[in-house]
Amino acid sequence: MDCQEFRSKLDEYADDAADADWSAAAEEHVAGCAECGAAVAGIRKMRAALRRTVMSERVPSDLADRVRGAIRAEASTGMPIDRDHPPATLSFGRWVTPLAMAAAVALVFVGSQFMPQGVPSGGPQGDVEATWVSAVRTVHAKCLMSGEAHHADGLPRELSALRGALKTTLALDVLVPDLSAAGFKLHSADMCRIQGVPGAHLVYERESDEKLVSLFTIAQTGVFEPTESFKLGDRAAFVCTNDKAPVMSWENASSTFVFCGEIEAASMATLGTGLAD
Amino acid sequence: MAERGAEQFEQLALVHLDSVFRMARRLARDESEADDLVQETYVRAFRAFGKFELREHGMKPWLLKILHNCFYTHRGKTNRQPTSLDDATIEQFRDTGVAVVETSAAEVDWDAIDEELKHAVDGIPEDYRVVLLLWSFEELSYKEIAEICDVPVGTVMSRLFRARRLLADKLADFAERENVRKKA
Structure with missing residues (x-):
């Protein structure tokens, strides 16, 4: 083996990734070639130096506790905990509703009564932070797929009273829209934490076909930075479908609202036209 | 199958x-972002724990894969295509401002330049940093990194080939300046 042939697989040899026969021949070459030997040593020393450098990184002493807390929070509520915002001390009771699984998963609107006004079919596409979409969808799926919805103890079921209670309880200017024009009634309401940010989660159900939609109100603005948006009344809103099902988002001065359901994006947008801050 | 619990997950993960934090720290802009990445990695891993199959090399590569995905998700690259640099010519490297020199790893005194x-x-x-770190820090095989x-x-x-050379390039001036270039 000469230097040229050896150099053709220098990296693989240095990483012990070359095949055995080739490596055996390479061993002989390296033993007699100081320059190639130095090249191999250089790569291996680079690897060792990098490892040493990374290993010198200080790991925060409380990281394990915080990660453990996030795992436990996920295990108990299905929502990650925010290290900067401890969980509220409110105790939310749960009640289980016997939603049929078929109804829970079959959430596709049919018919044309929800076709949008001035919104392209499928809805405008936005390039959004996928982590938020994923988190919203995870929470949504848990509520739907588990056949379990929950309503916080003491929260009223009448919409205007609920809004006031949530504002008092969660210190949030929470949007509690009336979707009765589309046949939806409030099904449940609870505290919501998406990626640690507090908010509220409202679930609406339409009894006639057991369709569900969720509204998440998150006490943070600037969550999404849509590249394309459309007007929803006087608000800029957008629908994204990059997670296979639509999420519609808009903001007011203090909160981000996320409307989520396994329904067509166009139907989602039309539902949104019925919302008022 | 019954869902495995938080306790078992914590024990294994x-x-x-x-390792996950140190990898995150070198990927992230700062410690705070690294911290977020680590927490998100573990929460995502916990959610998927029921589907995880413990193989002979343990859970670490799986956690690192989730970290890798979290990192790119944070950077808005979830739907990214393979970087054009993968197939780039030397000229394309120069066009993008990434200098390519043939500084050999053998020319640097790796014991003297940690910081x-x-x-x-x-x-x-x-894209290069991720591979370089997995190769060096975790000492993973090409297949595991892939x-x-x-x-x-x-x-x-x-x-990896290009990352090594980029690294050597970046260190070449420093090595010369600080006289830590290896003596011939």
């Missing part, structure tokens, strides 16, 4: 916390 090395690693483009990054083994080798 938290032993790799230092500068950290800065140099941070300055390497993400699985974590979800790219072909050939791409791993290509990125």
Whole structure:
């Protein structure tokens, strides 16, 4: 083996990734070639130096506790905990509703009564932070797929009273829209934490076909930075479908609202036209 | 199958916390972002724990793959295509401002440049940095790195080859200046 042939697989040899026969021949070459030997040593020393450098990184002493807390929070509520915002001390009771699984998963609107006004079919596409979409969808799926919805103890079921209670309880200017024009009634309401940010989660159900939609109100603005948006009344809103099902988002001065359901994006947008801050 | 619990997950996963954090720290802009990445990685891993199959090499590569995905999700690259740099010619490298020199790893005294090395690693483009770190810090095989990054083994080798040279390039001036270039 000469230097040229050896150099053709220098990296693989240095990483012990070359095949055995080739490596055996390479061993002989390296033993007699100081320059190639130095090249191999250089790569291996680079690897060792990098490892040493990374290993010198200080790991925060409380990281394990915080990660453990996030795992436990996920295990108990299905929502990650925010290290900067401890969980509220409110105790939310749960009640289980016997939603049929078929109804829970079959959430596709049919018919044309929800076709949008001035919104392209499928809805405008936005390039959004996928982590938020994923988190919203995870929470949504848990509520739907588990056949379990929950309503916080003491929260009223009448919409205007609920809004006031949530504002008092969660210190949030929470949007509690009336979707009765589309046949939806409030099904449940609870505290919501998406990626640690507090908010509220409202679930609406339409009894006639057991369709569900969720509204998440998150006490943070600037969550999404849509590249394309459309007007929803006087608000800029957008629908994204990059997670296979639509999420519609808009903001007011203090909160981000996320409307989520396994329904067509166009139907989602039309539902949104019925919302008022 | 009954869902496995948080306790079992923690037992298997938290032993790799230092590795996950250190990897995150070198990927992220700062400690706060690294912290977020680690927490998100563990929460995502916990959610998927029921589907995880413990293989002979343990849970660490799986956690690193989730970290890798979290990192790119944070950077808005979830739907990214393979970087054009993978197939780039030397000229294309120069066009993008990434200098390519043939500084050999053998010319640098790797024992004398730890801090500068950290800065140099941070300055390497993400796709290359990920591969470089997995190769060096975790000492993973090309195949394992390919699985974590979800790219072909050939791409791993290509990125690693270029990453080493980019690193050596970045350190060349420093080595010369500080007289830590290895004596011939």
